[in-house]
Amino acid sequence: MDVEAVRRDFPILEKNxxxxxxxxxxxxxxLRPRAVIDAxxxxxxxxxxCSGRSMHRLAEEVSRQLDQTRAAVASFLxxxxxxxxxFTRNTTEGINLVAHALDVGEKDVILVSDKEHNSNLLPWQLxxxxxxxxxxxxxxxxxxxxxxxxxxxxxxxxxxxxxLGYTSNLDGVSIPAREIVKxxxxxxxxxxxxxxxxxxxxxxxxxxxxxxxxxFSGHKMLGPSGTGILFGKYPLLEQMRPFMVGGGTVxxxxxxxxxxxxxxxxxxxxxxxxxxxxxxxxxVAYLQRIGFDAIERQELLLNRYLTEALRExxxxxxxxxxxxxxxxxxxxxxxxxxxxxRIALMLDQMAKVMVRSGQHxxxxxxxxxxxxxxxxxxxxxxxxxxxxxxFVRCLRKIEKVL
Amino acid sequence: xxxxAALLILSVLGxxxxxxxxxxxxxxxxxxxxxxxxxCITGFDEKMxxxxxxxxxxxxxxxxxxxxxNFELLAWVFFILVLxxxxxxxxxxxxxxxxxSCNGLNQESFCVFDxxxxxxxxxxxxxxxxxxxPTAADLTLKGVDLSRFPVCNPAxxxxxxxxxxxxCSYTRKIYAPLxxxxxxxxxxxxxxxxxxxxxxxxxxxLAECVYRRDEARxxxxxDILFAAAPEQLDDPEFAGKAAMQLGLDxxxxxxxxxxxxxxxxxxxxxxxxxxxxxxxxxxxxxxNQVFVGPKPRRVYAIALDGLFYWLKGDGGSRSEGR
Numbered sequence: 001m002d003v004e005a006v007r008r009d010f011p012i013l014e015k016n017x018x019x020x021x022x023x024x025x026x027x028x029x030x031l032r033p034r035a036v037i038d039a040x041x042x043x044x045x046x047x048x049x050c051s052g053r054s055m056h057r058l059a060e061e062v063s064r065q066l067d068q069t070r071a072a073v074a075s076f077l078x079x080x081x082x083x084x085x086x087f088t089r090n091t092t093e094g095i096n097l098v099a100h101a102l103d104v105g106e107k108d109v110i111l112v113s114d115k116e117h118n119s120n121l122l123p124w125q126l127x128x129x130x131x132x133x134x135x136x137x138x139x140x141x142x143x144x145x146x147x148x149x150x151x152x153x154x155x156x157x158x159x160x161x162x163x164l165g166y167t168s169n170l171d172g173v174s175i176p177a178r179e180i181v182k183x184x185x186x187x188x189x190x191x192x193x194x195x196x197x198x199x200x201x202x203x204x205x206x207x208x209x210x211x212x213x214x215x216f217s218g219h220k221m222l223g224p225s226g227t228g229i230l231f232g233k234y235p236l237l238e239q240m241r242p243f244m245v246g247g248g249t250v251x252x253x254x255x256x257x258x259x260x261x262x263x264x265x266x267x268x269x270x271x272x273x274x275x276x277x278x279x280x281x282x283x284v285a286y287l288q289r290i291g292f293d294a295i296e297r298q299e300l301l302l303n304r305y306l307t308e309a310l311r312e313x314x315x316x317x318x319x320x321x322x323x324x325x326x327x328x329x330x331x332x333x334x335x336x337x338x339x340x341x342r343i344a345l346m347l348d349q350m351a352k353v354m355v356r357s358g359q360h361x362x363x364x365x366x367x368x369x370x371x372x373x374x375x376x377x378x379x380x381x382x383x384x385x386x387x388x389x390x391f392v393r394c395l396r397k398i399e400k401v402l
Numbered sequence: 403x404x405x406x407a408a409l410l411i412l413s414v415l416g417x418x419x420x421x422x423x424x425x426x427x428x429x430x431x432x433x434x435x436x437x438x439x440x441x442c443i444t445g446f447d448e449k450m451x452x453x454x455x456x457x458x459x460x461x462x463x464x465x466x467x468x469x470x471x472n473f474e475l476l477a478w479v480f481f482i483l484v485l486x487x488x489x490x491x492x493x494x495x496x497x498x499x500x501x502x503s504c505n506g507l508n509q510e511s512f513c514v515f516d517x518x519x520x521x522x523x524x525x526x527x528x529x530x531x532x533x534x535x536p537t538a539a540d541l542t543l544k545g546v547d548l549s550r551f552p553v554c555n556p557a558x559x560x561x562x563x564x565x566x567x568x569x570c571s572y573t574r575k576i577y578a579p580l581x582x583x584x585x586x587x588x589x590x591x592x593x594x595x596x597x598x599x600x601x602x603x604x605x606x607x608l609a610e611c612v613y614r615r616d617e618a619r620x621x622x623x624x625d626i627l628f629a630a631a632p633e634q635l636d637d638p639e640f641a642g643k644a645a646m647q648l649g650l651d652x653x654x655x656x657x658x659x660x661x662x663x664x665x666x667x668x669x670x671x672x673x674x675x676x677x678x679x680x681x682x683x684x685x686x687x688x689x690n691q692v693f694v695g696p697k698p699r700r701v702y703a704i705a706l707d708g709l710f711y712w713l714k715g716d717g718g719s720r721s722e723g724r
Contacts, residue, residue, distance in 0.1 A: 341445065342452040349456020397459055401466045 001294035007382050009033040009286075022353045022387040027169050027197060027330055027360075027378035029219045032283075036222055039282035043275035051274055052248060052265075062274050069281030070264070076284045077214065077231055078205040084237065086230040086264040087277055091196040092119040094215030094230030095163070097267060098192055099123035101240035106132030108160035111189075113138045113146065115170050115365040120163055120194040133160070143321040144168075146175040152183060159189040166198035166214075170362045171320030172303075172330025172378070174198060181210050190236070196220055199229075200380070201299060201328050203292045206231055223283035224276040230267070237263035244269040295381040299329035302379040302388050306331045309392040315399055319374050329379040332360075338402050340373040343395075347375075350394045353387075404447045404477035405432040407484040425450075447477075500704055502697035508538040522695040524682025525570040527598050536679040541692040546677045551592050552613050552620055554581065558590040560706055563687040565594045565680050568609075568627045569602040569635050573684040575696040577628045580686065581621075583699060587706050593624060596675045597668070598683055601636040604659065606668045608641050611658035612650065619648045 007013045010031045012021065023031055043065070049058035051066045067082075074082040088094045104110070110124045114137050128135045136154045141147045146164075155162075162184045167174040177193065184191045192213035195204055199214075200221035206214055213236075218227030232240070242249055242260060246269040250258040260266040287295070303324035310316050310333070319332040334340055344357035356376045359366045366373060377391060412426035425446075432442040451473055459466035469476065494504035494513070502521035504513035510522045543563065562584050566573030577593070584591035597606045605627050613620040626644050627635060634640040641659065642652040658664055678685070686693040688705040703711040 339448060342448060342455075345449060345452035346456035346459065349453050350460055397463055397466075401455065401459055401463055401470055 001290060001298060001381065003298065003382065003384055006290065007384075009035065010382055011037070013382060018352075020352070022351060022383075022390055024377040024379055024383065024387070024391060025354045025356050026200075026380040026383075027172075027220070027376060028356050029225065030200060030222050030380055031382065032222055032224070032279075033286055035286050036224065036279045036282045040224055040275045040279040043278045047274075050271055065278050065281070066272075066274065069277050069284075072281050072284050073229055076288065077229075078207050079231055080207055081234060083262070083264055084206075084231055084234050086232065086237075086267045087272055088215070088228040088230050089226050089273070090217040090219070090228040091194055091215045092123075092228075094213075094228055095120055095192065095194060096123045097230055097243040098161075098213050098215070098232070098240075099127045100243045101267070102161065102190075103240075104131050104133050104160055107158060108133040109136050109154075109156075109158045110134070111136040111138055111151070111154055111159055111162045111164075113164050113175075114140055114368065115144065115168055115362055116163075116165055117169055117194060117196070118361040118363065119196075120165055121364060124163060134158075138164075144171050144319065145173050145321055145326065146180075148176060148179060148183075151180065155183060155187045155189070157187060159184070159187055161190045161192060163192045164194065166193040166195040166204070167201065167328055168320075168362075169197045169330075169360055170365060170374075170376075171332050172197070172327035173320050174202070174326075174328065177209055177211070185210065197328070197330075200287070201292070201295060212236055218276065218280040218283060221283055222286055223280040224273070226273050227276040227280045229280075232263070234263060237267070240267075242266045242269070246270050290381060296328075298381040298383070299379055300325060302383055302385065303327055303329055303331055305385055305388050306377065306379075306392065309388075310395065313396070313399055316395075329383075330376060331378075332374045332376040334371055334374040335399065335402065340375045342402070343375045343398055346398050347391070347394050350397070351390050353391050353394055355391075403474070403481045404450065405429050405436060405442065407477065407481040408446070408450060409433050410484050410488055500701065500709065502693075502695075502701045507691065508694045521697050521701075523572055524684070524695050525567070525572055525598050526682045527596070527680070536681050538692055538694050540679045541685060541687075541694070543678060543687050547674055548592060550671060550674055551594050552617060554591040554593075554621055555584060555588065556590060558584070558588050560587070560689065561590040561592065561687075562702065562706070563592045563594060564684055565596055565675055565678065565686075566684040567596055567598045567602055568605040568624075569597070569599040569632045570683045571632070572696045574628055574632075576684055576686070577624070579699045580702060581624075583702055583706070587703070587711075589706055594671070594675050595668075596672055596680075596683060599632075601632075603665070603668070604636040604638065604641060607659045607664050608644070608655070610664050610668055610671075611655055612645075612648065614658070615650065615655075619650065622648055 010033050012023070012031050047058045047061050049056070049062050051059060051062040053059065070085045071082045073085045079085060086094070086097070088097065104127055110128060110133060112121055112124055112135065124135055127133065138151045138154055139147060162180065164175055164180065166177060181191050190212040192215065193211055195214045195216040197220065198204060199216035204214060212233050214231040216229055219225040249260055249266045249269045251261050252259050307322070307324040315335050316333045317336060319334065320327050335343065340357035344355050347353035347355055356378070358373045360374070360376060379388070409426060409429035412422045412429050415422040416426040428446040432446040435442050455466050455470055458469055497506050498504045498513060498515045501507040502516065503509045504515060505511045508522060510519055513519070548563065562580055564577065564580055566577065581591055595606050595609060597603050609620060609623055609627070612623045623644060626647060630640065642656070645652040645655045682694060684696055686702065688702060691705050693701065707714050
């Protein structure tokens with residue numbers, strides 16, 4: 001992959017030197033290539049109609065493009081059929097959909113890990129409060145990686161659903177997905193992966209994994225904000241009750257009841273962000289063109305550099321395993337006693353280095369470990385070693401001064 | 403402490419740029435919480451400190467380290483400086499309101515509200531090169547026989563004395579407002595004509611002659627002379643027309659104007675005026691205060707009726723009220 005050529009696709013990266021930004025907040029939201037922006041604009045400039053309702057040519061064109069995107073996402077995930085792809089607003093909505101649509105009883109147990117994003121923790125907390133089901137927490141190992149043994153201990157026949165972040169937004173650590181799915185299925189339970197941090201960075205083959213649900217967002221994988229995907233195995237989707245209902249979810253209704261459409265329509269209530277979904281399709285195409293091998297290689301190159309360069313820093317406390325290979329593109333750390341927001345603001349002031357600071361919506365983990373927060377630098381394939389060098393140089397200065 | 407200082411500065415900056423308004427709002431929230439002994443939750447001070455450190459560190463790590471370690475102390479120093487300059491600025495504003503100059507009455511140093519120093523400009527009388535030229539502090543009415551000069555509204559309790567000349571541009575600027583103010587405030591008004599410009603001696607003599615004949619017409623003549631173009635003031639033809647306008651016979655008046663005794667009287671009056679040690683026109687005496695240069699109307703009104711003169715009514719009345 002020619003990084004410099006790729007960077008030219010991203011309008012925000014066009015400015016170089018002191019005028020340019022060093023964007024290392026990709027775990028929050030990625031930048032968008034021109035292809036995605038053009039696709040969104042294309043919708044508003046050329047079609048701008050609704051899909052699946054009107055019969056005119058513009059509506060037909062939008063329906064065709066949406067169908068194309070659904071098929072592209074299904075292919076992206078290697079799903080069995082495109083009807084397994086539900087358009088959502090984001091990962092959070094996808095997880096909430098499952099939390100509301102799945103039958104869970106008071107004897108059931110939901111398992112999550114101890115470092116879930118709030119979006120994969122709170123829906124299950126509310127579900128257990130609503131139904132009387134129990135919520136089990138799988139503790140991580142000391143280096144924050146997934147503890148399969150602890151997980152196995154918690155797995156029993158009462159477990160209805162295992163909901164795990166595929167790749168943690170806290171430290172970039174991915175879980176052993178294949179083993180987890182197998183172990184869970186062996187106990188007759190279902191698996192949902194929060195793939196918000198995984199889908200942009202690695203290939204997820206749902207058929208090969210045999211995972212039941214996967215939720216992710218468009219905005220972290222070059223797509224527009226306000227777009228997301230929920231994958232669900234078709235037979236499961238068929239059994240599930242709808243989450244939000246309304247226009248587009250039924251074939252007919254009377255004053256007494258209605259007849260729901262089959263998935264995915266029964267989960268896609270109301271008018272969607274058509275421009276966004278078409279943009280998401282362009283993002284998927286762009287990612288496939290770049291290729292996940294190249295993406296992973298570049299992220300590893302950057303994270304290796306960061307880890308090596310900052311390894312000897314006496315005050316930097318890395319969150320997650322020491323080996324960069326286990327942390328994707330994320331380098332998350334804290335300086336004991338120093339407000340992480342201060343470091344982030346200083347990085348921005350010093351060299352327009354954009355990183356995330358705080359608790360990254362993983363409050364539960366930070367509270368458990370009594371850490372105020374962390375600074376998270378998250379690289380993507382368009383970041384360069386030169387940018388990483390600037391980050392390291394600034395961080396070293398900050399470390400000396402604070 | 404940093405929040406208070408920042409609030410003051412950002413509030414001012416916020417007037418000019420929306421960018422600073424939200425910061426000022428954060429600073430205000432921070433200040434309000436601090437004064438009620440609650441922690442600042444916006445993280446305003448932390449945010450600002452980080453931004454400042456981020457900028458300083460690029461220039462000097464040592465300075466950034468010093469700033470980081472002594473931020474609270476520096477915030478105090480900064481606060482005291484801001485407080486000091488705020489007090490100083492407020493004083494300047496007050497002085498400008500009361501005296502027309504930020505630095506005090508008749509002070510000619512730079513004032514941001516009067517950058518050109520227009521409120522202190524005078525038409526200099528030729529003092530020549532004196533070892534100790536007079537200053538505003540030397541000006542006095544003691545020993546000056548004011549009864550020799552015309553007075554408008556003689557029943558008034560307070561008095562405004564204006565030393566000026568018909569052809570002096572700064573006198574022309576304030577004559578009408580002062581006369582109107584005296585009328586509105588029921589004060590005596592004396593105009594002491596000191597022809598600084600040689601070309602206005604005809605006007606001085608004309609005024610003297612009209613005053614001798616009819617005091618009421620003298621004030622009307624003044625209005626005509628101050629309204630006329632300066633180059634007309636020494637034009638006999640214009641003087642004749644002015645006399646006609648006042649219903650006076652120019653044949654009779656012209657003789658008076660040319661009478662050397664009248665010029666001698668004008669000269670004596672000038673000698674009397676010189677006793678005030680004034681050094682430029684306009685110079686205005688109100689009570690114990692002396693105003694050199696054309697001040698805004700409110701300055702004279704304050705001198706007459708105090709800071710809250712507008713509460714006593716007048717509302718900038720333009721009535722002649724003689």
